[in-house]
Amino acid sequence: MARLRPLLRSALTLTIFATSAMIGTTAMSGTATAAADPVIGQPCTAADLGKRYPFTKSATMTPTITHFKTFFVTSGTTGSQVVTLEHTNQIQVAVGTITQITANFNLGVLGSVQAFVNRTVTKTTSSTDRESTQMTWNFVAPGYYGLFKGTRKVTGEYGSINCGRVDKGGGQYATEWFERPGGAYTTYTVMEEGAIRCEDAVPPNSIMRQAQIQLGCDGAAAKERAAKQARQQADEPSTAERTAGNVVAPMAVPPGFTCESGTYRIGTPDRLLNWWNQDGTDEIRLQAWSSSSRAQWSLCQGPVSNGMTEHILITRYGDAKCLTLHSGETASEGGRLVEESCRTVDDRQRFYIYRDVPDSIKVGFQIKSTGFMAGQSVVANNQVVRQYSMGMADGTGTYLLEKVS
Template sequence: MRFRQVHPVLSRLTTGAASLALIATSALAGVTALAGPAAAAGDPRAGEACTSADLGKRHPFIKSVKVEPTITHFKGYFVTAGSTGSQSVKLSTQTQVTVEVGTSTTITVGFAFEVLTKAETAVNRTVKKTTATTSAEEQTITWNFTQPGYYGLYQGTRKVTGEYGSLNCDRVDRGDGTYATQWTERPGGRYTTFSTIEEGAIRCEDQVPAGSIMKKAQEILGCEGTAAKERATGKAPAPDSAHKGQEASVNGERGAGSVPPGFTCLPGKYRIGTPDRKLFWVTYGAGDYFRLRPGPRLPEGGTWSMCEGPQSNGKTEYALVNSYKGRCATMTDHSGSEGAQFRMDPCRTADDYQRFYLYRDVPGSDLIGLQLKANGYMVGQERVVDDTAMRQYSQGKADGTGTYVLEKI
């Protein structure tokens, strides 16, 4: 959907001074590097205490933000003395802006939405917080030209970009022989969104604020010695992570019962369950999904090998190999869908959709949270009830049900 913020008074441009009076409130472009994690009231901050119920949660924060005027459509148009009045003009596409958080352009309620909500607060301007892209098609606008001259007709927006990070609850060493659980900063990524679409007409003699969309249109018109009608280049789409995962699996699958190279399994077997130890992760029968099932007498499908691998992003990677299936816990839905279901798949040499980070409670406790390396999503389930499937959630579960016990048996 395309939103317009039309300034009808600008369709009757008269003098540069009059134009300036009308648009003097335009915002300037700029970069804001926030001093530490920016959090709204009530949001956690790095270094603050967390509880075991927070081990399966994840919160975003904005590290930096940049607002830049961007012309999406443009046309240089000459109006002679005898051709003033209302005219319809076709504008050519200059560039596209796509809403993106990390590598995902599909925005749903969850972590990505919260990133964009916090970015909106940081710039104090309404931005798109849903799946959206500015139009790639020609646009036609109708404008009332009251004076002859050379005009730049445009549609544009303010592109908002920056970096975000995430906070996870984890065990930290206080340095005096004691431990605590605190919110710790974890890697994030980059985000892009845009504000309301505006359209207008501008001349070189019009005085406009620096950093405004109109100023950007003047640059494209060639008013300040920039290359005439300079075309902005669009960013090439990021490689599809789903395809990367599929490519990794070709000639990369490990045989049943094997462990990915570079991973060493901890001694013994483990089971993973709810903190009350009534329900545990189990895979059974012909299916490859794993679900919560009652204990304590679990079939072999309820035991797991915890295999440690290399470190990445400051944390040790784990592969979770099921004792019955001889396969690795895997997220096979690479779309980033909220609530997508985990399943068992052959262990692969390289596949971030089979790698997990563990967040631990203080020593003496076996409570953990699990995070998928590929997209940062946390492991959880819709309800804590018999036969509920294990799923991924971008922010974890707000009710704390993404906290599990890792119990050696």
């Protein structure tokens, strides 16, 4: 390796397990300010019911070759050479199933990952180059080389911290921060490039070592290709997963859900504005209270998933449609909540409800499909109800779920 251009030092594959320290969105700057972040088990207030914060539970760093080319240098062909590298792997930044990293929560996840692994990671909508690429290398000795570009793929699990009612036992309840499910994330560190030979001594589990394997130095190249193909096949969604959610539920109420008697209105804590559809569009907006059935909702409970009961909300007006996250805005910060025909399987129509202590009707709503919280840009008449990845920082994602009949 003394004859090659110096490379960035490669680190061992790192698996980090969750610690008790919580890392929030401020970790994006590389400095964790845990004192300002919510901590599981600490009290929260009713104003926090519509909020959500990320934290990193685990991280694994895996050296990954993204571009590669074998190159044979004879004694007469040393010197500077331009070599075209072929694409071998693509890494795409993702938080859960979302690859468009625009929401505050997703940015917060990647920021907390960076602080967690103490290494710069990509925190934007990005992927490694999937096309062939050229690099210029100065070969000072003949030999059989593997030219490469690579990075450390960072994968792991993230969690969510929400505020809600906690049963303390003995008939006692409190409103506290508690852990909720998150999902998996993928990102990557800075890109590296270089050239390697089989006779070069390199650190184990490094990017250079991965390049040696791809060069075939120990006969493991075929095994790596087979493992890659198996991973790709495992990542492909099944036909059932692709088609789920397209069946309209008969009689509005999906199987497995039971509706409570009477109806509810959902409104701001001052009771001046409520969720309903006044202007003939499908959008749910903040409007002044009316006795119209447009402003009345049936609350239906279904199965328990991720530790909480799923709910659907059915408008009592007209065709009795379900509250739904807009299909074209599932990954969008500010995606609209609308009313659509109720479906037997559709997580855009499933909600988790975070409640205050008993006898309080203050709640926060979370969309199951995205984990985002319900809110609006400002509390004003005719504002559309939307989803926000971390909820509303000013507490305006807290609503009253009030029975009216």
